[in-house]
Amino acid sequence: MDLLYKRRLLLAGVAAGSLAAITRLALAQTPERVIKIVAKKFDYTPSVIRLKKNVPVTLEFTSLDAVMGFNLPDFAIRTDILPGAASRLRFTPDKSGEFAFHCDVFCGSGHETMTGSVIVS
Numbered sequence: 001m002d003l004l005y006k007r008r009l010l011l012a013g014v015a016a017g018s019l020a021a022i023t024r025l026a027l028a029q030t031p032e033r034v035i036k037i038v039a040k041k042f043d044y045t046p047s048v049i050r051l052k053k054n055v056p057v058t059l060e061f062t063s064l065d066a067v068m069g070f071n072l073p074d075f076a077i078r079t080d081i082l083p084g085a086a087s088r089l090r091f092t093p094d095k096s097g098e099f100a101f102h103c104d105v106f107c108g109s110g111h112e113t114m115t116g117s118v119i120v121s
Contacts, residue, residue: 032090033057039081039114040064041107047116051093061087069105072118078104093120 037059038045051057061070061081068081070089079087103114 034060036060036062037070038062038064039068039070039103041066042103042110042114044070044101044103044114044116049116049118051118051120053093053096053120056090056092059089059091061089066107067105068107068114069103070101071104072099072101074099075118080105093118096120 033055035046035049035057037049039061040063049059059070061068061079062085063081063083065083067083069078070081070087071078074095075091075093077089077091079089081087097120099118099120101116101118103111107114
């Protein structure tokens with residue numbers, strides 16, 4: 001074997017090993033959980049969100065009728081929810097328990113009942 005052939009063989013082996021490692025890594029990662037939440041006067045669907053402690057999650061919001069807000073003060077996260085657009089919040093709950101969320105943008109009479117809870121186990 002000449003030297004050039006040995007180098008090509010070595011490079012092909014390294015490339016195949018790298019591709020196999022990248023493939024194993026990609027398959028080992030589970031896709032992040034995305035929870036879709038629909039806001040409408042004066043309701044969130046779902047109104048109870050169940051999460052696992054220390055597991056990242058993305059909350060994806062849409063509004064059917066008006067500008068809304070989502071505020072989860074125990075985790076210091078909030079977003080505006082605009083009709084016709086998706087808003088996303090990514091966070092990792094770091095404590096267990098039941099935590100209240102609410103709309104923090106006045107959306108009409110009945111706004112004060114627009115609440116829900118996040119249960120982290």
